[in-house]
Amino acid sequence: MAADTPLDSDSLSGAPREAASSVLALYSSADTVAMQAALQQAHMAWAAGEVPVGAVVVDETGKLIGSGFNRTITDHDPTCHAEIVALRQAAGTAGNYRLPMASVFVTLEPCVMCLGAMLHARIGRVVYGASDPKTGACGSVLSLHTNTKLNHHTMVSGGLLADECGDLLRQFFRERRAKAKRPL
Numbered sequence: 001m002a003a004d005t006p007l008d009s010d011s012l013s014g015a016p017r018e019a020a021s022s023v024l025a026l027y028s029s030a031d032t033v034a035m036q037a038a039l040q041q042a043h044m045a046w047a048a049g050e051v052p053v054g055a056v057v058v059d060e061t062g063k064l065i066g067s068g069f070n071r072t073i074t075d076h077d078p079t080c081h082a083e084i085v086a087l088r089q090a091a092g093t094a095g096n097y098r099l100p101m102a103s104v105f106v107t108l109e110p111c112v113m114c115l116g117a118m119l120h121a122r123i124g125r126v127v128y129g130a131s132d133p134k135t136g137a138c139g140s141v142l143s144l145h146t147n148t149k150l151n152h153h154t155m156v157s158g159g160l161l162a163d164e165c166g167d168l169l170r171q172f173f174r175e176r177r178a179k180a181k182r183p184l
């Protein structure tokens with residue numbers, strides 16, 4: 001997501017409530033644990049004054065090989081979305097820029113840049129939490145993940161802990177708006 005583009009918090013969508021049980025059926029308990037780790041990263045982003053998005057990368061055994069949170073403001077770097085930070089760490093851990101057996105768990109639907117990086121890394125699986133109707137490239141704005149002209153084999157799915165992931169962002173923007181309205 002674009003950290004410098006404040007999301008309209010009300011437009012952040014999680015999985016439809018009535019579909020929550022079927023969404024959960026898609027995922028294992030290990031998936032949920034991985035997304036909770038991504039949520040912890042998102043909390044760290046908030047603590048650092050960044051838009052709270054977090055990501056982790058796990059290998060085929062479920063071992064965490066990379067983690068990161070949004071740090072575009074801190075690093076003065078528009079590419080430092082959570083997924084990119086986590087991918088860099090995972091590739092360094094693996095000693096390989098290709099990670100075909102790895103899975104990425106991220107709290108918000110990836111943008112074009114991040115999904116593009118994950119396709120370049122040949123990531124096997126991407127799971128995201130909340131949908132991002134502003135910059136999501138996995139079905140919300142674009143459907144890069146289903147473009148058959150792109151040479152990739154990455155499975156993409158969303159909705160895991162969508163309410164928790166989306167609520168964190170909604171709270172963050174609510175607080176930021178309230179601060180902005182406070183008289184000097």
Ligand SMILES: [Zn+2]
Pocket residue numbers: 001002081082083110111112113114115
């Ligand atoms: Zn991104």
